[in-house]
Amino acid sequence: MExxxxxxxxxxxxxxxxxALAIRLLALRDHRFREICxxxxxxxxxxxxxxxxxxxxxxxxxxxxxxxxxxxxEALKYLAEPVEPSALRKQPGTERRRK
Numbered sequence: 001m002e003x004x005x006x007x008x009x010x011x012x013x014x015x016x017x018x019x020a021l022a023i024r025l026l027a028l029r030d031h032r033f034r035e036i037c038x039x040x041x042x043x044x045x046x047x048x049x050x051x052x053x054x055x056x057x058x059x060x061x062x063x064x065x066x067x068x069x070x071x072x073x074e075a076l077k078y079l080a081e082p083v084e085p086s087a088l089r090k091q092p093g094t095e096r097r098r099k
Contacts, residue, residue: 008041036075043068
């Protein structure tokens, strides 16, 4: 199953619009940050699914929301760290092909 990077990145960018470009670049070019974004998006999706499943899943939804908040904080901490210039260079296989 392929994981969807866009959910986490879009939400982080929506919440922190001034950092949207940095979020996008790091997600494309830095494996560690990309994993944080993927996990963040999955936690958000799981929280939403739990909330909409049934009232008995509220506790589970709250756990996923806490995980998502922890991952958001981790992403912001990562964004605050100095970035090595090599991390911003295009990595082989990350370019999109134009049609």
